[in-house]
Amino acid sequence: MCGRYSLASEAYNSFIEFMDMGYPFKVPSRFNIAPSQPVAVIRLKGSDKDQAIIPDAPLPEREGALMRWGLVPHFAKEIKNDRPLINARSETIADKPSFRGPFRRRKCLVPADGFYEWKRDGASPIPYHICLQDHAPFTFAGIWEAWTGPNGDDWLETVSLITKPANGVVKKIHHRSPVIIEPQDYDLWLRPEDPPDRKIFDKLSTDIDLKLEMYEVSPFVNNARNDGEECIKPASKDQFKLF
Incomplete structure (x- = not known):
């Protein structure tokens, strides 16, 4: 699972510059x-219009968008906030009714500069x-x-992050980790596929x-209302442990 992450405005600006996208919109520094x-979110232009898929055709330009984190299926009769669909498993994404349509036609990139996971060890989970x-x-x-919305007067764009079985350092504290896309795989990931690949x-690096x-950070990050650089600071100089 990936339930929190960080993106400072400086990191976002660097990413947009790397993507050669100009400056789609400003984002504040957010650490929680x-x-x-x-x-x-970064997506293909026109992907919100369900255009016909042309195999091997050049991809449209990319564009930036703001979306709510927690996917709402198009067939939902109402928005439920109790258990938002924040993650989709890579193993079942092509089969789940809520995810298979977006997996075919609406893949995207979500910029970040870090994410959080909690080690379930002892009485209180330890944030990293x-x-x-x-x-x-x-x-x-x-x-x-x-x-x-049912009356056609509500419109909302929402997003889920993809997760996979953990490997590397993440596996030391949790069994799931987010799928991270390397630059050479951007087009591979964004290209619509119907039926989906x-x-x-297995093809992604x-x-x-x-x-x-x-590294371990302060329990300050546990509360989603807390923000600021304190969220990403090591718990203490003595506890600065890199894995």
């Missing part, structure tokens, strides 16, 4: 992004921040969906998983 909040060793921004694999996850580092 939580479900149901608006998040920055996980990021690249050079602290550079990266992208999660995501899928998104558009929901229209069920083996796409996992080298980036070996470039992650992890």
Whole structure:
């Protein structure tokens, strides 16, 4: 599971510059992004219009968008906030009714510069921040969906992050980790496929998983209402443990 992550505005700016996208919109520095909040997403232009899929055709340009984290299926009669669909498993994404449509046509990239996981050891879970060793921004694999209210007067775009069995440092504390997309795989991931390529996850590079580092942070991050750099600071100088 991936239930919190971070994205500083400097990291977002670096990512947008790398993507050669100009400046789609401003994002504030956020160190404790939580479900149901608006998040920055990169998708293909026109992917919100269900255009016909042309095999091997050049991909459209990419664009930035803001979406709510927690996918709402297009067939939902109402928005339920009790258990938002924040993650989709790579093993079952092609089969689950809520995810299979977006997996065919609405894949996206979600920029981040780190994410959190909790080690369930003892009375209280211990939070860890996980990021690249050079602290550079990266992208999660995501899928998104558009929901229209029953009367046609509500419109909402929402996103889920893809997870897979954990490996590398993440496996030391949790059995799941987010799918991270390397730059050379952006087009591979974003291209619509109908029927979907069920083996796409085997084609994605996992080298980036070996470039992650992890360290314990303060329980301050446990509360989703808390934000600021305190969320990503090591718990103490003596506890700064890199794995």
